[in-house]
Amino acid sequence: MNRDFGTAVILAGGNRKTSREHRREMCTYIVGQLQQIFSDVLIISDTPWVYENMSVRIEEDLKPNHGPMGGIYTAMKYSITKYVYVLACDMPIINEEYISYMLGVLSMEEADACVTLNQGWVEPFNAFYSTDLFYSLEDSMAKGENSMYNFLGKQRAIIVPEETARFYDQDLAMFKDLETFEEYGQFKRGKLSDTKGKKLWL
Template identity: 35%
Template sequence: MFFGAAKLNSDLLKEDPMKLLGTAAILCGGKSTRMGFDKCSIKVKDRLLLDIIIEKLSQAFEEVILVTNDKSRFPNYKNVYVDEYKDCGPAGGIYTALLYSKSKYLFVIGCDMPFVNLEYISYMKGLIKENKYDCILTQKGNWVEPLYAFYSDDMIPLFKRSLEEGRYKLIDIISKSNYFIVEEKIARSFSKYLEIFSNLNFISDLEILKKV
């Protein structure tokens, strides 16, 4: 079991919105093995789910970037970056996104996470503005959700060292940082069934897209 909260730090981050919280990253590097086809090609009512996620995130962030293992998959998109470390899972994607982000804090979501809740994102932004954490994540049962989370560029050296040593588990990396975990009951006040953390792994999961 891994959850808890780091000690509050009263130092306020006095930076403009773009420098502090202006960038969101969508991780698009998964192999989609269980789905059987590229998740970035999933459509909702004739629109790419990826485009819907970008559109929603653009309401809360000045910059939305994509991180992938193959840039050629996204010829019609700007701000696309290739994993600096290949085949390292989400840890490699987050590291790459932090390198290219224009803001100190980076919001990270997967390309297969269809429910973007702007109110909850705003709540997490408020926590960052008031307290200096390396990352902000959410408790879900006895687990912590490493995506739909914020990461600071202060974690770049930690990610780099872990990746170079072949340690790819996000939870292990996070545990070495000054993290803060939002309690599940608070998250449920924004997303009653925690659908914001739903992701699409199997064909059967596509049923939830009817709610998008």
């Protein structure tokens, strides 16, 4: 892993439809996957005690009332590398090939972020952000402007077209978030598969 890209952050907010126990279990799985790719993995949450005694750093969300922007801001604060990979705790489908693709794009083109367009909207997660955006994010939140879509439109952001993302994941399952108990149960029973047909829960 390039020394500029060694940090991955899982955002585990408290406002979820699944229970804390389920979120912790999901995070445990995601941590294991990300540790195979990144040298430093941490969890950021407004309920950090839920994730105590896990094998990664746990930090409290510094801006819990600002949505994804607040979590991404906190991720930059605690990142030990220039770029930080950000994922939500209910997005367990990790596509390593797509992560490698984004790394390659950022290595060749100087930019502050690499995000993906999905049905005309920018996906804030499964994305890379430069810590150079830290103070710009701080200013944006101070003005009450919490939209990552609008924010990225003013930055040097690489926005990957949807058709490019579908080359790596035809159904864009890597952006699927499990929001209900039913979906979580399907995931745990191995009913949801990654893009290569492998069961996610082992």
